[in-house]
Amino acid sequence: MGSGGLGSATAVAELRDITRVYKMGGHEVRALDGFSFTFQKGEYWSIMGSSGSGKSTLLNLLGCIDRATTGSYRVRGEEVADLDDDQLSELRSREIGFVFQSYNLIPQLDVLENILVPLFYQDDPPADGEERARALAERVGLGSRLGHKPMELSGGQQQRVAIARALVNDPAIVLADEATGNLDSKTALEILALFDELHAEGKTILLVTHEAKVGERSERTLKLRDGRIDEVRDNRVGLAASGNPG
Amino acid sequence: MRRASLLGTVRLGINSLMLHKLRSILTTLGVLFGVSSVIAMLAIGEGASEEAQEQIRKLGSRNVILRSVKPTEDVVSGGEATRVSSYGLTDFDFQRVDQTFPGVLRAVPVRQLQQEVRLNDRALNPRVLATIPEYVSVTGRPTSEGRFLSPEDQLRFANVCVLGYEVARYLSPFETPIGKRIKIGADYFTCVGVLLPRVPLGSDQPTPGADVTGEVFLPMETARRWFGDIQVKIRSGSRDMEEVQLHEIIAEAESDEAVPSIAAAAREMLARQHKQRDYEVVVPLEQLLRAQETKRIFTIVLSSIAAISLLVGGIGIMNVMLATVTERTREIGIRRALGAKKRHIVTQFLVETVVLSIGGGLLGIALGLLIPVLVEKFADMRTIVTPAAPLLAFVISAVIGIVFGLYPAWRAANMDPVEALRHE
Numbered sequence: 034m035g036s037g038g039l040g041s042a043t044a045v046a047e048l049r050d051i052t053r054v055y056k057m058g059g060h061e062v063r064a065l066d067g068f069s070f071t072f073q074k075g076e077y078w079s080i081m082g083s084s085g086s087g088k089s090t091l092l093n094l095l096g097c098i099d100r101a102t103t104g105s106y107r108v109r110g111e112e113v114a115d116l117d118d119d120q121l122s123e124l125r126s127r128e129i130g131f132v133f134q135s136y137n138l139i140p141q142l143d144v145l146e147n148i149l150v151p152l153f154y155q156d157d158p159p160a161d162g163e164e165r166a167r168a169l170a171e172r173v174g175l176g177s178r179l180g181h182k183p184m185e186l187s188g189g190q191q192q193r194v195a196i197a198r199a200l201v202n203d204p205a206i207v208l209a210d211e212a213t214g215n216l217d218s219k220t221a222l223e224i225l226a227l228f229d230e231l232h233a234e235g236k237t238i239l240l241v242t243h244e245a246k247v248g249e250r251s252e253r254t255l256k257l258r259d260g261r262i263d264e265v266r267d268n269r270v271g272l273a274a275s276g277n278p279g
Numbered sequence: 280m281r282r283a284s285l286l287g288t289v290r291l292g293i294n295s296l297m298l299h300k301l302r303s304i305l306t307t308l309g310v311l312f313g314v315s316s317v318i319a320m321l322a323i324g325e326g327a328s329e330e331a332q333e334q335i336r337k338l339g340s341r342n343v344i345l346r347s348v349k350p351t352e353d354v355v356s357g358g359e360a361t362r363v364s365s366y367g368l369t370d371f372d373f374q375r376v377d378q379t380f381p382g383v384l385r386a387v388p389v390r391q392l393q394q395e396v397r398l399n400d401r402a403l404n405p406r407v408l409a410t411i412p413e414y415v416s417v418t419g420r421p422t423s424e425g426r427f428l429s430p431e432d433q434l435r436f437a438n439v440c441v442l443g444y445e446v447a448r449y450l451s452p453f454e455t456p457i458g459k460r461i462k463i464g465a466d467y468f469t470c471v472g473v474l475l476p477r478v479p480l481g482s483d484q485p486t487p488g489a490d491v492t493g494e495v496f497l498p499m500e501t502a503r504r505w506f507g508d509i510q511v512k513i514r515s516g517s518r519d520m521e522e523v524q525l526h527e528i529i530a531e532a533e534s535d536e537a538v539p540s541i542a543a544a545a546r547e548m549l550a551r552q553h554k555q556r557d558y559e560v561v562v563p564l565e566q567l568l569r570a571q572e573t574k575r576i577f578t579i580v581l582s583s584i585a586a587i588s589l590l591v592g593g594i595g596i597m598n599v600m601l602a603t604v605t606e607r608t609r610e611i612g613i614r615r616a617l618g619a620k621k622r623h624i625v626t627q628f629l630v631e632t633v634v635l636s637i638g639g640g641l642l643g644i645a646l647g648l649l650i651p652v653l654v655e656k657f658a659d660m661r662t663i664v665t666p667a668a669p670l671l672a673f674v675i676s677a678v679i680g681i682v683f684g685l686y687p688a689w690r691a692a693n694m695d696p697v698e699a700l701r702h703e
C-alpha cells in the first residue's frame with residue numbers, strides 16, 4: 034500500500050510557508066496563509082474543505098498553473114518559483130496529471146490523441162508514447178474506443194480517458210479536482226475503484242473533493258480552513274492524526 | 280514522435296477549422312475575392328495596356344507622323360455649294376522634312392485617294408495610298424509575296440499596285456492576285472505584290488467587303504498623273520471637292536533620342552508655313568510614354584483597391600479568430616494545464632489563421648485565373664496573366680494570415696490558465 038510511512042518516503046511535493054494573496058476590488062484575500070505540507074510518493078490524499086477554504090488555490094498551485102505569492106514549492110526537488118513560464122509548462126507536461134470535474138477532453142481530438150496531449154507538448158517526448166497511450170487506454174477499459182471522439186462517449190468513459198491522459202506522462206502527482214462530481218453514484222464508484230487500483234500501483238494521487246464519502250475512500254484526508262490546515266486524518270484507522278508539519 | 284511538429288499542428292488546425300465548416304468558408308471569402316480581383320484586374324489591365332502599346336508600336340516608335348486635317352471652319356454646311364477646299368500638307372513640307380531636318384533617316388509622303396478597287400465582279404473601297412518605295416522600310420511591313428513598289432516604277436510611271444493582305448484575300452481569294460489587272464477608279468494596274476497582314480489572322484475566312492479596312496498602294500508619281508490633286512467626295516447631295524497634296528508624311532528618326540527634336544521641328548515648321556491648323560503631328564513615342572504612364576497610374580489605383588479589399592479580408596479573419604479564441608478559452612486552459620507552452624498556443628492559432636488565409640488565397644488564385652479566361656472568351660478583351668500576379672497574391676494572403684492572426688494568437692497564449700479553465 035504505497036510508501037505511506039513517515040521518514041521512509043520520498044517527497045514528491047513539498048510546500049513551505051505558502052501564501053497566495055488575491056487582490057479583489059481593492060482589498061486583499063489570503064487564499065492560502067502560511068501553508069506548509071509535504072506529500073510523499075505513493076500517497077493517496079483527499080483534500081477537503083468548505084468553499085473558500087483555499088482548496089482550489091492549493092490545487093492550482095500544486096498543478097503549477099498558478100504561483101504562490103510567497104513561499105517555496107518543490108516538485109520532485111525542483112523549485113517552482115525559479116522557473117519561467119516555459120519551464121513551468123514543461124514541468125506540467127512531465128510531472129503533473131490533471132483529472133477535472135468536467136473531464137475537459139479536447140472535442141476535436143479522438144481518444145488516443147486526447148491521451149497523447151501532454152506528451153505532444155514535451156520538449157523531448159518519449160519514443161514509445163503511442164504504445165504507452167494505447168496500453169493506458171486498455172488499462173482504463175477503452176482499448177476498443179481509440180478512434181472515438183469525446184462526444185461519442187459517456188461521462189464515465191470520458192473521465193477514464195482523462196485519467197489515462199493524466200497518467201501518460203508518468204507524473205509525480207495525479208491531481209483530481211472533484212473527479213466524480215459530474216458522475217452518477219455507480220459510475221463514481223467505478224472511477225474511485227480505478228483510483229484505488231492506481232494507488233495500489235504506487236501512484237501519488239491528490240483528490241480534491243467536498244464529498245465526505247469520496248474523501249473517506251482515500252488513504253488520508255487533509256482538511257483546510259481559511260487557507261490553513263484544519264485537520265489531517267488517516268482514513269485507514271479512522272483516527273485523527275496530529276498535524277503534519279512536512 | 281508525436282511532438283508538436285509543424286505538420287501535426289497544421290493537421291490539428293485544419294481539424295479545428297473543419298468543426299465550423301460554414302464559418303471557415305465564409306471567413307475565407309474576404310481573402311478569396313480580394314486575391315481573385317487583384318489577379319483578374321491586373322490581367323485585364325495588363326492586356327488592355329499591352330494592346331494599346333502594340334498599336335502604338337505598329338505606327339513605329341521612331342516615327343514622327345505629320346497628317347493633314349481638314350480645318351474645322353472649312354466644313355461645308357449642307358447646301359448645294361460646290362467648292363474646292365484646299366488644305367493640308369504640301370510637297371514643299373515633305374521636302375523640308377526630308378532634306379533639311381536633322382536626325383531624319385528618311386521621310387515618306389503618302390497620298391490617299393478615294394477610288395473603288397475592283398477585280399472582275401469583286402469590288403471594295405479600301406484606303407488607296409500613293410507613296411514611295413521606302414514606305415515599307417519606314418512602317419516595317421514586309422511583303423508576303425511579290426515585291427513592293429520600286430524606284431523604277433516611280434521613274435517609269437508604271438501602272439502597278441501592291442495589295443494589302445486583306446484586300447488581296449477579298450479580291451482574289453483562291454489564287455494569287457499577282458499579275459492580275461486591278462481596276463482602280465477608271466484605270467487598270469498590274470498587281471506586283473501583297474503585303475503581310477498587320478495582325479496574324481485567326482481565321483481563314485475572307486473578310487466581307489464592307490468591313491475591309493485594307494490598303495492598296497500605288498507609286499506616287501503614277502497616282503499623281505492619273506488622279507491629280509483634287510479629290511471629289513459626294514456627300515448627302517453636295518459635291519465636296521478637296522485639294523490635298525499629301526495626306527501624311529512619315530519621318531523616321533535615326534534614333535529614339537532624335538524623335539523629340541524632329542517632332543518639335545515639325546511642329547514649328549508647320550506652324551510657320553500653314554496659315555490655318557490643317558495638320559497634326561503624331562508622335563507614337565510620346566503616345567507610348569503616355570500609355571506607359573497611364574498604365575503606371577492604373578496599376579497604382581488597382582493596387583490600392585486590392586490592398587483595401589485584402590485589408591478588409593484580413594480584418595474579417597482577425598474578427599473571426601478573436602471570436603474563436605474567446606469561444607475556445609476553455610480548450611486553451613486545458614492545453615496550458617496539460618503543458619502547452621505559450622508558443623504552442625500561438626502556433627496553433629496562427630496556423631489556423633494562415634490555413635484560412637492561404638486557403639482563401641489559393642481559391643482566389645484559381646478564381647482569379649478563371650476570370651481572365653472568361654473575359655477573353657465572352658467580352659473579347661485581351662488579358663495577360665503575368666506569372667508574378669498569382670505568386671504575389673499567394674504571398675500576400677500568407678502575410679495577411681500572419682499579420683492578422685498574431686493578435687488573436689497572442690491573446691490566446693497570454694490567458695491565465697486558471698481563469699481559462701474556469702471559463703464556461
